[in-house]
Amino acid sequence: MNTIKGYVRENGAVGVRNHVLILPLDDLSNSAAIGVSKLIRGTTVIPHPYGRLQFGRDLDLFFHILSGTGANPNVAGAIVIGIEENWANKVADEIAKTGKPVEVFPIEGNGDLRTIEKASRKALEMVQDASEKHRTEVDISSIVMSIKCGESDTTSGLASNPSVGVVVDKMVDQGATVMFGETSELTGAEDIVAEKMANDVLREKFMKIFKDYDNTIEREGADLLGSQPTQGNIKGGLSTIEEKALGNIQKLGHRKVNCVLDYLDPLNKGKEGTLCFVNTSSAAAEAVTLFAAKGSVVHLFTTGQGNIVGNPIIPVIKITANPKTAAQMAEHIDVDVSDLLDLKISLEEAGERVYQYMLRVLNGRLTRAEVLQHDEFSPIKLYISA
Amino acid sequence: MPKGLIHSKNDDVCVATTDVRKGEEVICAYLENPSSYILVKSEEDIPLGHKIALRDIKKGDKVLKYGRAIGEATKDIIKGEHVHVHNIKSLRWGK
Numbered sequence: 267m268n269t270i271k272g273y274v275r276e277n278g279a280v281g282v283r284n285h286v287l288i289l290p291l292d293d294l295s296n297s298a299a300i301g302v303s304k305l306i307r308g309t310t311v312i313p314h315p316y317g318r319l320q321f322g323r324d325l326d327l328f329f330h331i332l333s334g335t336g337a338n339p340n341v342a343g344a345i346v347i348g349i350e351e352n353w354a355n356k357v358a359d360e361i362a363k364t365g366k367p368v369e370v371f372p373i374e375g376n377g378d379l380r381t382i383e384k385a386s387r388k389a390l391e392m393v394q395d396a397s398e399k400h401r402t403e404v405d406i407s408s409i410v411m412s413i414k415c416g417e418s419d420t421t422s423g424l425a426s427n428p429s430v431g432v433v434v435d436k437m438v439d440q441g442a443t444v445m446f447g448e449t450s451e452l453t454g455a456e457d458i459v460a461e462k463m464a465n466d467v468l469r470e471k472f473m474k475i476f477k478d479y480d481n482t483i484e485r486e487g488a489d490l491l492g493s494q495p496t497q498g499n500i501k502g503g504l505s506t507i508e509e510k511a512l513g514n515i516q517k518l519g520h521r522k523v524n525c526v527l528d529y530l531d532p533l534n535k536g537k538e539g540t541l542c543f544v545n546t547s548s549a550a551a552e553a554v555t556l557f558a559a560k561g562s563v564v565h566l567f568t569t570g571q572g573n574i575v576g577n578p579i580i581p582v583i584k585i586t587a588n589p590k591t592a593a594q595m596a597e598h599i600d601v602d603v604s605d606l607l608d609l610k611i612s613l614e615e616a617g618e619r620v621y622q623y624m625l626r627v628l629n630g631r632l633t634r635a636e637v638l639q640h641d642e643f644s645p646i647k648l649y650i651s652a
Numbered sequence: 653m654p655k656g657l658i659h660s661k662n663d664d665v666c667v668a669t670t671d672v673r674k675g676e677e678v679i680c681a682y683l684e685n686p687s688s689y690i691l692v693k694s695e696e697d698i699p700l701g702h703k704i705a706l707r708d709i710k711k712g713d714k715v716l717k718y719g720r721a722i723g724e725a726t727k728d729i730i731k732g733e734h735v736h737v738h739n740i741k742s743l744r745w746g747k
Contacts, residue, residue, distance in 0.1 A: 454743075
């Protein structure tokens with residue numbers, strides 16, 4: 267069993283990064299949050315366009331994503347800035363349940379400048395405190411990770427996705443937790459995913475989520491042809507959604523899926539290995555944002571034609587098997603497994619290459635997306651605002 | 653060295669692992685057993701990642717990859733031709 271060096275948080279969860287988060291509750295608070303981040307070195311700010319006049323399940327999901335992001339084990343402490351105090355408190359209270367420091371600064375009654383000053387003084391303390399947190403040796407079973415592909419092409423299904431599948435098997439066997447999603451991109455292979463479910467209850471829950479998604483598309487009178495596969499997928503040789511989905515599921519590995527989560531379901535990490543389907547959109551930034559909000563601390567992202575997504579709080583490791591992409595977009599690619607296409611290495615060797623690189627990232631090596639400041643934070647929005 | 657790979661034994665298509673030029677003899681190796689292969693003469697230029705027909709496919713026939721139907725031929729396709737959105741379509745969407 268492998269060990270890594272991570273940050274053990276107040277609630278025992280293990281992080282691999284040590285962010286002090288400046289979290290705007292709503293779109294109007296982005297300026298003040300960015301103001302704090304400019305004054306205080308070592309803070310991570312995640313501006314976004316939502317948080318006003320949302321309602322129902324959409325609002326619940328928004329709170330789930332914001333509080334989950336703050337609660338993520340890669341975050342040492344969080345500052346929530348909101349125009350109104352009540353909603354900001356709701357998110358902060360959820361984050362506080364992890365035991366980590368969290369503070370709220372409302373803008374109403376203060377204005378931006380006073381808010382920035384107060385929040386910056388607190389952020390200064392949090393950054394200094396976070397700087398004294400040290401990595402300690404922990405079992406790899408404590409890791410929660412996620413996987414997704416983007417700008418896929420046929421090389422994804424041939425090589426990069428099966429390589430990730432090798433890593434998934436290895437992680438689940440060691441007791442770690444792996445999340446996957448992309449509900450729309452399972453179309454044509456949903457029966458294979460359903461067969462991988464550990465029992466009938468999970469199978470029914472998964473198929474209900476899948477059919478609800480299908481019904482949403484139908485209700486809109488839409489045909490996803492043109493969106494799925496995307497133009498990038500088609501350029502890379504993928505012809506149909508079925509072909510894309512069959513390539514997509516190559517990264518799931520060979521273990522049973524023993525957990526199914528709808529948008530709002532929390533992940534309860536157990537001691538046993540867990541492979542978990544999470545209802546997500548297939549948009550790269552949205553899916554990675556939701557995985558991080560559910561507790562993923564590292565993401566394996568395979569790409570064919572060259573998706574460049576990153577995330578502000580979790581490292582996103584980019585893997586390709588397309589030799590042209592590896593050469594043309596080298597600054598984005600962490601692991602190149604294109605020699606698998608020439609049969610120069612075995613699938614097991616390619617998987618081991620990805621796994622060893624992931625261990626380095628878990629231990630602190632920055633990914634290319636982190637160095638390039640690819641900090642995409644995109645909460646999923648379910649419907650229009652009130 | 654193979655210039656194409658085939659996922660499963662009954663598949664109708666091979667994926668080019670390098671840019672293939674018209675008239676080239678392409679070795680398409682089986683992923684499951686790379687020492688066995690099908691030799692196919694390319695009828696047109698096929699870019700890396702795109703599919704080559706391993707046999708003649710009739711209009712309306714299902715096209716197999718990963719041992720599964722990935723779509724239906726919208727016209728007759730001959731062995732060695734480029735198989736893509738111009739001659740196959742999804743069984744789900746785009747009806």
